[in-house]
Amino acid sequence: MKNYDYIIVGSGFAGAVCSAVLSRAGKSVLVLEKRSHIGGNAYDCKNEAGILIHKYGPHIFHTDSKRVYDFLCGYTDWYNYSHEVLARAGDIEFPVPFNLNSLYKVYGEEKAKELEEKLISSYGPETKISIAKLRKSADKNIRELAEFVYENVFLHYTIKQWGKRPEEIDPETTARVPIFISRDNRYFQDKYQGLPKLGYTPVFEKMLGHDNINVMTSVNAKQLLSFKNNKIFFKEAEFEGKVIYTGALDELFDYEYGPLPYRTLEFKFENHPVTRFQSHATINYTHGMPYTRITEFKLLTGQKKEGVTSIVKEYSKEYSPDSDSIPYYAIINKENNLIYQKYAEKARTFNGLLLLGRLAEYKYYNMDKIILLALELCDKLLGDVL
Numbered sequence: 589m590k591n592y593d594y595i596i597v598g599s600g601f602a603g604a605v606c607s608a609v610l611s612r613a614g615k616s617v618l619v620l621e622k623r624s625h626i627g628g629n630a631y632d633c634k635n636e637a638g639i640l641i642h643k644y645g646p647h648i649f650h651t652d653s654k655r656v657y658d659f660l661c662g663y664t665d666w667y668n669y670s671h672e673v674l675a676r677a678g679d680i681e682f683p684v685p686f687n688l689n690s691l692y693k694v695y696g697e698e699k700a701k702e703l704e705e706k707l708i709s710s711y712g713p714e715t716k717i718s719i720a721k722l723r724k725s726a727d728k729n730i731r732e733l734a735e736f737v738y739e740n741v742f743l744h745y746t747i748k749q750w751g752k753r754p755e756e757i758d759p760e761t762t763a764r765v766p767i768f769i770s771r772d773n774r775y776f777q778d779k780y781q782g783l784p785k786l787g788y789t790p791v792f793e794k795m796l797g798h799d800n801i802n803v804m805t806s807v808n809a810k811q812l813l814s815f816k817n818n819k820i821f822f823k824e825a826e827f828e829g830k831v832i833y834t835g836a837l838d839e840l841f842d843y844e845y846g847p848l849p850y851r852t853l854e855f856k857f858e859n860h861p862v863t864r865f866q867s868h869a870t871i872n873y874t875h876g877m878p879y880t881r882i883t884e885f886k887l888l889t890g891q892k893k894e895g896v897t898s899i900v901k902e903y904s905k906e907y908s909p910d911s912d913s914i915p916y917y918a919i920i921n922k923e924n925n926l927i928y929q930k931y932a933e934k935a936r937t938f939n940g941l942l943l944l945g946r947l948a949e950y951k952y953y954n955m956d957k958i959i960l961l962a963l964e965l966c967d968k969l970l971g972d973v974l
């Protein structure tokens with residue numbers, strides 16, 4: 589049976605970008621999405637106060653890839669926004685990533701100047717160093733500074749987020765938020781950053797709006813697709829096209845090799861009868877409080893509204909496949925990667941099954957990386973390399 593050239597499971601950035609590119613190239617595409625809406629974790633919508641919120645946590649677009657930026661420009665204009673985050677560690681506050689402004693805020697003029705000179709002579713100006721590396725400095729004063737940053741930025745936040753200490757998780761994770769020897773307070777230094785002017789959901793509506801695409805929401809692909817004897821079946825008939833799968837692999841193969849460990853989040857949304865709730869769009873609670881961070885949506889998106897504002901608090905928890913929760917963060921380590929490899933090997937036995945996305949690849953990808961990977965996969969598919 590070949591009603592469609594492609595069946596794409598999931599309508600997040602991975603699925604939607606592939607659908608957009610393949611449909612424009614004349615391919616017929618069926619998108620299966622188990623949620624009641626498109627957009628995956630980047631979905632946004634207006635709440636009861638009329639404020640646009642990100643239902644699955646704050647999403648800030650940033651990339652150095654001109655290809656990714658240009659692609660998205662075909663679907664949206666931008667609200668020009670650079671993300672800045674304040675860390676609140678008990679009763680002290682400073683910018684994160686911890687930078688030279690944070691240093692002066694914490695240590696005062698004289699000591700900060702001394703440390704700044706040492707940092708610059710050890711690592712150079714405008715450089716980024718992971719906390720793991722800073723803690724190994726040969727200089728005693730830099731090591732003391734590293735301990736302060738470890739304790740007040742990373743330790744408690746990481747325990748809240750991962751249930752583990754920073755040295756027990758993949759070092760790439762804390763390296764996402766390095767110590768930055770700079771006066772630049774922005775969370776990201778990428779060339780292109782901002783938020784889609786009208787929100788993310790209209791971007792997905794446009795990407796999935798092509799006549800060659802049929803989108804079915806509230807449908808778990810497992811109801812329509814099955815994988816047996818190295819063959820893919822769609823509604824019980826053999827499917828000769830390709831399936832791009834962007835969901836979790838353990839779920840696809842009925843947890844045959846055991847569940848893949850993930851962290852999930854609980855989002856607590858609140859409306860407050862004030863025009864502005866906090867000083868920065870996001871405040872990270874690096875010490876104290878059970879939540880990791882609070883984001884105020886109006887400050888992210890530039891929405892104007894007097895007398896009311898909407899915030900979200902994020903609580904991280906262990907994920908269990910038999911709950912209603914969503915697997916948000918792969919817990920990347922050797923042991924879990926081995927489980928993943930078993931599933932990936934099984935997936936390779938099905939000709940025509942392609943894995944793409946943060947879930948399907950069991951990776952910690954940002955949106956821009958997923959968009960780039962989707963564009964590159966389509967290059968290969970349309971060039972008949974796969």
Ligand code: FAD
Nearest residue numbers: 598600601602622628629645647648809835945946954955
């Ligand atoms: P998803 O968006 O998860 O989409 C997968 C889709 O597949 C989902 O809609 C799911 O319902 C569907 N699906 C799964 N299984 C099935 C099935 N069996 N049948 C049918 N449908 C199925 N990135 C940034 O660049 N900037 C940020 O600021 C940022 N903030 C983030 C904040 C949080 C709290 C989180 C969790 C992530 C954040 N990200 C951010 C990362 C971003 O969410 C991901 O890079 C992006 O969503 C990945 O897209 P995807 O299509 O791979 O996955």
Ligand code: UDP
Nearest residue numbers: 684741742745746749761762764765872874
């Ligand atoms: N992190 C931290 N304190 C912070 C910010 C980040 O300890 O104030 C660590 C924490 O382990 C977190 C990781 O760095 O999970 C990556 O942070 P990022 O802000 O990139 O996380 P995301 O936005 O993807 O949840």
